[in-house]
Amino acid sequence: MPAPVPIPQSEAELLQRATALAGHTLGAVAIHYGFGLPHTQRRQKGWVGVLLETLLGATAGNRPVPDFEHLGIEMKTLPTDEHGKPRESTYVSTCPMNGTLASSWEDSRVRHKMARVLWIPIVGTGPLHERLIGSPLLWSPSEAEEKVLRNDWETLTDIIVRGEVWNLNARHGEALQLRPKAANAKQLVWVHDEEGNPVQTQPRGFYLRPRFTHGLLKKHFGLS
DNA sequence: GTGTGATCATCT
DNA sequence: AGATGATCACAC
Helix, strand or coil: CCCCCCCCCCHHHHHHHHHHHCCCEHHHHHHHHCCCCCCCCCCCCCHHHHHHHHHHCCCCCCCCCCCECCCCEEEEEEEECCCCCECCCEEEEEECCCCCCCCCHHHCHHHHHHCCEEEEEEECCCCHHHCEECCCEEECCCHHHHHHHHHHHHHHHHHHHCCCHHHCCCCCCCCEEEEECCCCCCCCEEEECCCCCEEEECCEEEEECHHHHHHHHHHHHCCC
């Protein structure tokens, strides 16, 4: 098994490393690094993300901080079809359902995580080992993009802060949405409803809609 | 139980 | 087909 990948010391080094992986299949790089390759992701949904984090020398583990903490960079794999169209939404972070919800967009987990993101497209719809690692995109939101994210975040957190539990669903938000994020639907947390009474609801997380991530790829790679 | 990494399964 | 709600594995 190859030696562990060292922590990248600069953006340039990280980007160079990611670029070196581009064009290779998941199967090839997994075998090279001694990773077992699952036939399906049915029972290993986070496998691609963990593989790429390892190959790039990420450090955060499961702490709520950027993958490359000293660089302030979050890494996200982005599964796409052959044309670079995202196949899934992108998980951003959990959403605090209690009083610890950030009081402003400026202080929010979403803004901090999205401030600098290394997107790594994973291209293809066939067997996992045949899918290609795409060209990396080191991205920060444009003014327009941040405005959309901020508006969505404020809309969503407002629902929670108001205690409108009945109104929590994935239909809100142009780019950012709230969806269940837990082991299963039986996992519940206590919150306060509109009248301040304790009620239970599912834990949620923030996700980026595919339309938004598709826009990023089109803007930077000029894909149709 | 809560965080990380996400995709799966189903309905419209 | 696209979106929503549900679920899987692992670390701590």
